[in-house]
Amino acid sequence: GWGVHVETEPLNIRLQFIEPYGDKNAQLLFSLDDDWRIMKGLYIGLGVMMVFVIFSFMTRGRRVNARLLRPITEITETAQQMTEKNLSARINVAGTQNELRDLAVVINDMLNRIEAAYNRQKQFVSDASHELRTPIAVIQGYACWLERWGKDNPDVRDEAIAAISTVTQSMKELVENLLFLARHDKKTLSLSYEPFDSNEMLKELIKETELIAKEHH
Numbered sequence: 001g002w003g004v005h006v007e008t009e010p011l012n013i014r015l016q017f018i019e020p021y022g023d024k025n026a027q028l029l030f031s032l033d034d035d036w037r038i039m040k041g042l043y044i045g046l047g048v049m050m051v052f053v054i055f056s057f058m059t060r061g062r063r064v065n066a067r068l069l070r071p072i073t074e075i076t077e078t079a080q081q082m083t084e085k086n087l088s089a090r091i092n093v094a095g096t097q098n099e100l101r102d103l104a105v106v107i108n109d110m111l112n113r114i115e116a117a118y119n120r121q122k123q124f125v126s127d128a129s130h131e132l133r134t135p136i137a138v139i140q141g142y143a144c145w146l147e148r149w150g151k152d153n154p155d156v157r158d159e160a161i162a163a164i165s166t167v168t169q170s171m172k173e174l175v176e177n178l179l180f181l182a183r184h185d186k187k188t189l190s191l192s193y194e195p196f197d198s199n200e201m202l203k204e205l206i207k208e209t210e211l212i213a214k215e216h217h
Helices: 033-081 098-149 154-184 198-212
Strands: 002-007 012-021 024-031
Touching: 033 098, 098 154, 098 198
Parallel strands: none
Antiparallel strands: 002 012, 012 024
16 A cells, blocks of 8 residues: 655655565655655745735734724823813714724713713802802992991981891802702702792892992993
8 A cells, every 4th residue: 555665864755655466565666855845845935925924914903903993092182181171172983983983972972961061060150159249249238338327327227237137048048049959950950930029129129239339320
């Protein structure tokens, strides 16, 4: 049958075929030198091709990774740029795809909600400051009025004290309402309407305005 014939000195490998012939064996040897040279060339070519494939894969992989990781880099840069004075920064989703695009959209929505909540807080602080400034100015006006004419005029003194007491009570209720809103404002409160006397409101407004802005007519 077929086999391999090896000579050690010098090293030589041949393909061997032995066939019984009578009481002897017929041996055929086929040199593998040419085939070995061909195989060696194939091995060298295969090695060069593998190096080229690995280099090409690494190069393309770097570009693919850069393209895939670009949204993550933009997310990081956007987060670093965001401050209380710059809440309008958003992630560009034009070049993103698949799951990363969905992630960028979700983060942009979250940033929109954060900006809206921050703007509501700023508006709340502004409204609270305005609402508290007016009664304080009224109290100051009545205090000045009491200091100038209330010492010798009991009617002026009693009116000023009553007005200061009323404004103080109103400011106390206002502060309590503002604290309630600050703690429980989750868009679950409903606005209720009730009738009121506009004449009394206008009289009080005119009287307080005369104390606060005397040059206003």
